Amino acid sequence: MKEITYLEAIKQAMDEEMTRDPGVFILGEDVGIFGGAFRATEGFLEKYGTWRVIDTPLSESGFTGAAIGAALAGMRPIVEMQFADFITCSFDQLVTVAAKNHYRWGAATPIVVRAPCGGNIHGGPFHSQCIEGYFFNVPGLKIVFPSTVYDAKGLLKAAIRDNDPVIYCEHKYLYRRIKDSIPEEDYVVPIGKARVALEGNDVSVITYGAMVYTALEAAQRLKEQGCSVEVIDLRTLLPLDNKSLFDTVKKTNKVVVLHEQTKTGGVGAEVSALINEYCFDYLDGPIIRIAAPDTPVPYSPPLEEAFIPQVKDVVFAVEKLMRY
Amino acid sequence: MKEITYLEAIKQAMDEEMTRDPGVFILGEDVGIFGGAFRATEGFLEKYGTWRVIDTPLSESGFTGAAIGAALAGMRPIVEMQFADFITCSFDQLVTVAAKNHYRWGAATPIVVRAPCGGNIHGGPFHSQCIEGYFFNVPGLKIVFPSTVYDAKGLLKAAIRDNDPVIYCEHKYLYRRIKDSIPEEDYVVPIGKARVALEGNDVSVITYGAMVYTALEAAQRLKEQGCSVEVIDLRTLLPLDNKSLFDTVKKTNKVVVLHEQTKTGGVGAEVSALINEYCFDYLDGPIIRIAAPDTPVPYSPPLEEAFIPQVKDVVFAVEKLMRY
């Protein structure tokens, strides 16, 4: 089995689903002629034609709305945001229309919105954001965020086959930086299931996205100090996999929550609150959140480095908990 | 001193600020000729003219953007959303432009966005939402949510005079239902400060908006059972007043967080996470969150009642904590 990148996994998932199901199509800016700003749809136009790989006018609300309409009419559209940051322009369509269709009047809206997100690429405030926080308080949406090549493919396939609107966060930093060999056969990674990225006994680090690698690196360092860290990769952010959260807490009794999204109102707050509410008696120390500070994502390298949670921050938090 | 309503307090705040400062003006749908869907600006058009009380085309993004531009040019616009629910249409302008101007390039954006929100008025999914969750993960914004007549006026004045974009959540259910007599002199309620709505010793109920009354009623019932509840009214949601939170926890050691906003990713999650992180050793039991379920706001009365947190839910949670 050949190793492929995270980006290639995304591409394969779309390609295979488009071949499997004629209802699947792609729309967004520059997805056709150009093959996408990150080349996720390279060659698709030639393969599937201008009606299934649609270069849209620059209009996120319009093409997201159109995806919703097409979904209501029985299609399974994949919307590509050129950068996740531009999803603010389609907030209304996603929150007002897509998220509430099924509850309000019983109509399923099977769309996938691919959101290339995250920093560490010197993109500045508008090409680096994590956007899960905008949608995390919106019932009716699902949000997934793969960290591995395997999950990137399996979760995207699951998202495409799912009957609800799914925001698929893909981390730009991982696109070409991680590689893995994955099964040739068709598989999906079920939405709603977290994953144990590393087994451990002393402290749980609960995280997702590119921060999984930060957690793993911290775990490696801590191992040298004799501390056994369990790393949980959430994979699905909405709805959260409570059971996996509670299982790890019951095992380690100490929790660090780590994410690249800004701290206040982040996914980590919910994770912390859930654990507190349902596993209080298992907690041997406070739940420490490590997240980006409450600022936009700055551009200049020293600032961006200060913004993005670092391995040393995780090590520091775990050490603090170990002393607790 | 004459008693006035919550709505009248809002009106007075705007009126006085417009008289005090020629830079203050109002724009939105039907704020002029009609005096606003809820009559918050009745008589303003006659008093201040068509250039300071602006009936806009139906275009939330456009007039919010225009408010931002006017603010950059030295004005202090107040934007009225007809219902908070329509703020989804101006999400991009608020999150992309207003929230980040100052950090990105040092320009203050003193706008106030009035968002008539909340349920219990049979408004259904699009005329009942609490919208603070959409903006709670957005650094650069401030969010306030008064529950009393006094605060409605004082916080709105503070918001108008503040140099940052402030989302002012006003609860429609309270508009004409609560009355109070307030000082005739000019006063402000500082942004960023919570309030002890009721002193107590056994359990803290941390809440805001219309739920303050639910908490107070629950406290009343619990008092009869000999339980002393402290009710904290957050007033400012972003940024949170951590000190007030921690003070009450250190006093009572038991916490219920209550809000009308849906649970997952709500303000309550952050409150819980903060307390857990910084007051862990003071906690004598789990932090229980009472919030609306993760659904849109349903229309039919039995459904809406099931949706909105009730006094009995608070009583139940406090009782549970008392047994802990």
Place this chain on the structure above:
Amino acid sequence: MDIKREDLVQLYYYLRLTRRLEERFTSLYHQGKILGGAWTSNGTEAVSVGYGYALKREDIAAPYFRDMGVFLVRGITPKRLMAQYLGRKTGVTGGKEGNVHVGDLNFGVIGFPSHLADNYPVGAGVALAFKIRGEKRVVAACTGDGGTSRGDFHEGMNLASVRKLPIVFICNNNQYAYSTPLQLQMAIKNIADRSLAYNIPGKIVDGNNVIAVYTAAKEACEVARDGGGPTFIECKTMRMHGHSEHDSAKYVPRELLEEWKKKDPILHMENYLLEGSISTREELEDIDARVKKEVDEAEAFAEESPYPDPEDCLKGVYATPL
């Protein structure tokens, strides 16, 4: 266009039904039986009936909130609509939604999401699906004059025009957006001129003449069905009630209402049918009696229907729950 007698009579029936049903909503609202709010299309019924009737069974409508006629024409019964307004389990949305927020794909009707003009891109997307699949189906999306100022109007129209999608965009220009008159909404005289920005043909029709609306919509549907792309139809009419039934609309000059009252769409159609000897006074009275009965029965049905169970609140958030 030649219109069959039975179609003309049906158009009259739907106008009447829309009017009477909404009048009943108004009175139930004032009795406190419809909670929250009630909006009617009073005076503008010819728009929704006309364009609704122009669609074929397999077509889809993305109506806005003054399109009661569309629901009725497409076969959603007065009973289910009444139960919807009264928040009952038997309502179109089982109590989840209220009043005009009706959608049912079994009848080819997309639920209106309050936020005006959101349905323009959504409608374009339905049309896109038809085009991708090579189906000869059409979608009609409607908004008010107010809605044409929203960004989604622009993005929906533009997308549809670039891809020549089979869609008919309708605008119910009833002179006001709530209290806001046209001249505070736009600097153009005819909303149809908005379509110049997209190279979409912009038609203006008498929105109080159901035959005119029907004919224009029907023609536009056929153009769209044949691959000719979108049409925009501005229906000039007048909102005769307040914005909602609690609004006395003092901001509307009385003379304006007087003037438009003479052009009442039902009256207009009645005269047309009688003067052209297409129908008889008797037949029309029969229709009205039938309509009244339907509305009475609908009310009785709704009143007898149960409310949803509180637990229903938690159901249906996801199509695929986890």
Place this chain on the structure above:
Amino acid sequence: MDIKREDLVQLYYYLRLTRRLEERFTSLYHQGKILGGAWTSNGTEAVSVGYGYALKREDIAAPYFRDMGVFLVRGITPKRLMAQYLGRKTGVTGGKEGNVHVGDLNFGVIGFPSHLADNYPVGAGVALAFKIRGEKRVVAACTGDGGTSRGDFHEGMNLASVRKLPIVFICNNNQYAYSTPLQLQMAIKNIADRSLAYNIPGKIVDGNNVIAVYTAAKEACEVARDGGGPTFIECKTMRMHGHSEHDSAKYVPRELLEEWKKKDPILHMENYLLEGSISTREELEDIDARVKKEVDEAEAFAEESPYPDPEDCLKGVYATPL
């Protein structure tokens, strides 16, 4: 319009400065010194220089990301811009923002927020402030052809037209939005036609002719200043580089580039100045030498400038911190 010699020479100077400065950005980007990305206005400099120069000191510009000329014309120095691109503390935004995301109200320049056309309503708001205060000031807001498909374009234009606000809307029509050609963006031939939807005069100018852009913008400014309301100016030009400096733009036909290359705005202005004996080869060479020196100095300044301190990351979120 009569343009003074010194203004003509200045226009040439700014064209040259814009080109050379951006060429330096390109080369620093390829050296890995500018991180993230670099966008230039190569081939379209006459647009930003032309409309920027048309503004008075007290006016305000809300540029988009191919408007380097505006920054320069309004007095933001190459040094500060270079430091901005290199992420230094001495950059216009102190390292918080990158590259073209420049704003400084001291120079009447509103920071561009990436999201195209967001600055159209924002610009309208600036104009609204002028109007409310009765000031005789004007704002110019610019976007690309791509940006005109966004809802905010529509909402900004519409609002400005209803209130006759003192604003000049500029569109840099450089034929492409990233890889997307005009015909996939809109069904109209001239973007200026978009303005028909608002009863705003829509002008078309040769975007490679700085005098034409300047003249049209200047006239529109005076109309706006005198209460005549907005104008929309479509500047037809061609993006001669890739979308950003990493993009080879293979999707652009070579012949198209060849054709436009002949119309290079600097060449055009050079010929105009020389053929009309307004300037001499010597003077233009002097200007170019001065420009080169400025760019060299800017680079040296930026390279020597410190990076911001990590702690700066936490500063400046609020104007009024709590």
